Amino acid sequence: xxxxxxxxxxxxxxxxxxxxxxxxxxxxxxxxxxxxxxxxxxxxxxxxxxxxxxxxxxxxxxxxxxxxxxxxxxxxxxxxxxxxxxxxxxxxxxxxxxxxxxxxxxxxxxxxxxxxxxxxxxxxxxxxxxxxxxxxxxxxxxxxxxxxxxxxxxxxxxxxxxxxxxxxxxxxxxxxxxxxxxxxxxxxxxxxxxxxxxxxxxxxxxxxxxxxxxxxxxxxxxxxxxxxxxxxxxxxxxxxxxxxxxxxxxxxxxxxxxxxxxxxxxxxxxxxxxxxxxxxxxxxxxxxxxxxxxxxxxxxxxxxxxxxxxxxxxxxxxxxx
Ligand SMILES: [Fe+2]
Numbered sequence: 016x017x018x019x020x021x022x023x024x025x026x027x028x029x030x031x032x033x034x035x036x037x038x039x040x041x042x043x044x045x046x047x048x049x050x051x052x053x054x055x056x057x058x059x060x061x062x063x064x065x066x067x068x069x070x071x072x073x074x075x076x077x078x079x080x081x082x083x084x085x086x087x088x089x090x091x092x093x094x095x096x097x098x099x100x101x102x103x104x105x106x107x108x109x110x111x112x113x114x115x116x117x118x119x120x121x122x123x124x125x126x127x128x129x130x131x132x133x134x135x136x137x138x139x140x141x142x143x144x145x146x147x148x149x150x151x152x153x154x155x156x157x158x159x160x161x162x163x164x165x166x167x168x169x170x171x172x173x174x175x176x177x178x179x180x181x182x183x184x185x186x187x188x189x190x191x192x193x194x195x196x197x198x199x200x201x202x203x204x205x206x207x208x209x210x211x212x213x214x215x216x217x218x219x220x221x222x223x224x225x226x227x228x229x230x231x232x233x234x235x236x237x238x239x240x241x242x243x244x245x246x247x248x249x250x251x252x253x254x255x256x257x258x259x260x261x262x263x264x265x266x267x268x269x270x271x272x273x274x275x276x277x278x279x280x281x282x283x284x285x286x287x288x289x290x291x292x293x294x295x296x297x298x299x300x301x302x303x304x305x306x307x308x309x310x311x312x313x314x315x316x317x318x319x320x321x322x323x324x325x326x327x328x329x330x331x332x333x334x335x336x
Contacts, residue, residue, distance in 0.1 A: 044245070064162070089289045090285065109127075120189075130172075161293075171318075203294050207285065208286055216301040218290060242263065
């Protein structure tokens with residue numbers, strides 16, 4: 016019995032309601048009306064709040080930028096010979112692996128995950144890439160800034176290439192509107208494999224939008240209600256929200272009022288640039304112009320936060336009296 020209750024609670028609180036974005040259903044709507052989203056916001060921000068960076072710590076400048084702005088860009092990330100090796104490996108892996116083709120909105124997208132085991136040849140190339148990232152400063156950066164407990168952070172590296180032949184059809188991709196992934200600090204990153212420019216939909220981020228504040232709490236509360244889809248556009252607009260490209264996003268008026276339009280950073284970056292982003296902050300991919308290609312190696316770190324929290328929750332629920 017106790018086990019079943021623990022299982023039920025862990026599903027209810029851990030998976031569905033705590034970590035994921037608010038679900039579009041009436042039950043959640045009512046929970047949120049009674050303040051569930053506010054509770055979730057407080058607990059998760061307490062649990063995952065950003066760490067203070069010691070001035071004397073290694074790479075202080077980078078850590079401080081990531082903490083203050085929520086976004087960090089490091090150009091020429093790998094040494095020239097390391098980067099060349101990385102590109103060679105990717106090209107070889109591409110020739111061995113099946114590359115998935117799908118659409119992001121209307122854009123042709125090709126990708127593959129590096130942990131798909133196909134043969135020994137590919138595995139050794141993949142291991143070499145993972146090692147390259149593992150030996151870099153990424154792990155230390157993230158562990159100094161946030162409450163992430165990481166052993167092997169590069170289990171899920173994804174190669175992604177987006178092609179654009181026609182700029183007029185760049186719609187329907189929900190990633191192309193400003194949004195936040197979670198209501199608490201969380202991190203993603205990517206390495207550019209070609210020159211990411213404004214014309215090729217480079218990443219955009221609102222600097223400082225990752226910091227908890229009363230207005231952010233208000234945003235989370237209204238988002239949770241509007242996600243239930245029972246509000247009209249006028250009410251949403253008054254609170255700074257609008258529906259565009261298949262998602263609820265924020266209006267320019269909201270951005271200007273809370274952060275200023277100048278806070279939007281367009282991450283134009285030559286190849287071999289590393290970008291790490293705290294995706295509690297508002298972010299999106301930019302719009303594509305004709306005949307553009309954007310190529311990246313992408314990695315997410317969300318699951319390291321989940322597992323940590325889930326261990327803690329399981330401990331609380333299952334501990335002996
Ligand atoms: Fe996102």
